[in-house]
Amino acid sequence: MANFNTHLNGAFAVSGVLGLTVYKAGLINDSGFLMCVALGTIGGLLPDLDSDNSTPIKLGFNIASFIFAFGLVMHWRSELSLVALIALWLAGYGFMRYVVFRLFTSMTVHRGVIHSVPYMAILGLGLTCLNYYGLHNPLSISWFYGLFLFGGAMVHLSLDEMYSVNLSGMTLKRSSGTAMKFYQHKDKQWYLLLYVLLALLVYAAPPFAPFWEQLRDPTHWAQLKVGVLPDLIDNLNR
Template structure:
């Protein structure tokens, strides 16, 4: 399968190109452009959350542990002494980094249900709902954020499938078919739960039709077409006989 750097660089390039496209079309603003790039890149690392020794899971749990410990200290800062806050900080960090991490890694298997298309769809739709209903972000931005996260994850899964082909003799490796999957019979009960959650999210997601109508509007794409080439190149093309 593809390594960490391949996933990171490919997801960044794909999400960066698509983000620039929708930004130049006027569909997202400056902050939306940066968020789309970041979320697409993060999405390109998400499927490896089920790998016990992967860089994304270690980095993710380190960051989560720091945030969790910081949140505990901020919540109790006015009620506890300095020494108690230090103990709370260390206890909170160690609990997340070692206890929760150990439970998570023992419950997950690499290229299991997490490493699948419907699971990544849940994360993308979940982000869309969170952005729209909780963070009160605009409809267009909320859908773009969820789609870029999901799109980055699809890039990851596709890369793993491509790397499962031995191009030297055009044979399929043993890992073929374990990356971009929608169902595995041995995990049928997990997939039943996943598709149930996915159906609920599809029901709860913000309206898609206005977002789709905005994408189908020819005006933004006409604006993009005008500025697709540098002015000097467009002048040269117009001057050609």
């Protein structure tokens, strides 16, 4: 399978190209462009959350542990002494970083249900719903954020499948088919739960038709045609 740097660089490159495309088409603004590229890059690391020793899971739990400890301190800051707050900070961080992390890694198997298309679709749709209903972002931005996160994850799964092909002998490695999967019979209960959650999110998702109509609007793509390539003739005349 592809390594961490390959996933990171691949997701960043694809997200950057797609982000620049929709940005030049006038579909997102400056901050939207940066967020889309960032979310696409993050999405490219998400499928490896089920790997106990992967860089994304360690980094993610470190960040989550700091945030959790900070939240505890901020909640109790007015009621506890300095020494007690320091102890609470260390206890909160240790609980997340070691207890919760140990439980998470013991319950997940690498290339299990997390490393699947429906799981990534749930994360993408969940982010869309969070942005639209929770953060009250515009419809188009909400969909772009969710789609870029999902797209980055698909880059990850695609790279893993590509690396499962032995190009020298044109044969498939044992890992072929374990990356981009939609179902595994041995985890049928988990996949049933995934598809139930996915169906609920599809039902609750913001309307897609207006977003699709905006994407199909020819004025955006006419604008994109302007400046796609440098005007070499004008540059030579100068």
